[in-house]
Amino acid sequence: MNKSQLIEALAKEENLPLKKAEEVVNTVFGDMEKALVRGERVEIRGFGSFKVKHYDGYKGRNPKTGEVIDVAPKKLPFFKVGKELKERADVEY
Amino acid sequence: MTLTKSDLVQDVRDKLRFKNRRKSKQHFLFPEMDCVFLSRKRASEIVDGLFEVLKRTLASGEDVRIPGFGKFQVKFKWPRKGRNPQTGEMIILRSRRTISFRASRKLREKINGGAPSP
Numbered sequence: 001m002n003k004s005q006l007i008e009a010l011a012k013e014e015n016l017p018l019k020k021a022e023e024v025v026n027t028v029f030g031d032m033e034k035a036l037v038r039g040e041r042v043e044i045r046g047f048g049s050f051k052v053k054h055y056d057g058y059k060g061r062n063p064k065t066g067e068v069i070d071v072a073p074k075k076l077p078f079f080k081v082g083k084e085l086k087e088r089a090d091v092e093y
Numbered sequence: 094m095t096l097t098k099s100d101l102v103q104d105v106r107d108k109l110r111f112k113n114r115r116k117s118k119q120h121f122l123f124p125e126m127d128c129v130f131l132s133r134k135r136a137s138e139i140v141d142g143l144f145e146v147l148k149r150t151l152a153s154g155e156d157v158r159i160p161g162f163g164k165f166q167v168k169f170k171w172p173r174k175g176r177n178p179q180t181g182e183m184i185i186l187r188s189r190r191t192i193s194f195r196a197s198r199k200l201r202e203k204i205n206g207g208a209p210s211p
Contacts, residue, residue, distance in 0.1 A: 003136050014142040020109055024139055027103050027108050029162045035096035037203045042096040042171045047144045051202060075204050079194030088152040089167060090189045
């Protein structure tokens, strides 16, 4: 599912005009993005939470050439699945 | 600070404005003020609806991609042998499905202060 399909699905689910559903999707993902850029946590009950994890730099090797390269410290957003989504996604089949 | 659903609901209320169908006197004085806001309850329903669509899609096994934010993927994990770290007893972990998230390059770069990240 891509963003426009999500917008369509939300419009149908909540009886909203497409334009308004698009505003909702942009607002929600925009807010979550801004919070993560500020280094804040995001927590949506039942869906999951996001936080920014810090990774130290390390010396790595290019697996192809074997040359040593410095990997700079970095921050990556990390998503932890919420209980409800975890249970709903984990169906036996 | 943690961003929660109530923050999202408040922002959706601030951003979503609907045209007022009944023309009031206000309309001529302050056209930009002549609009209808969502009630807190309705905004909350809409935000819940969005996450419900996301959960339903992922639960059906379909991935979700949001350009500029990232993608949520449903991953299949094979059964494996494990140990209870407390008792040391061997256990079989059954196969399962989990959700993984990978942030888009754009988001990763923004989080690292605009510096390109590999």
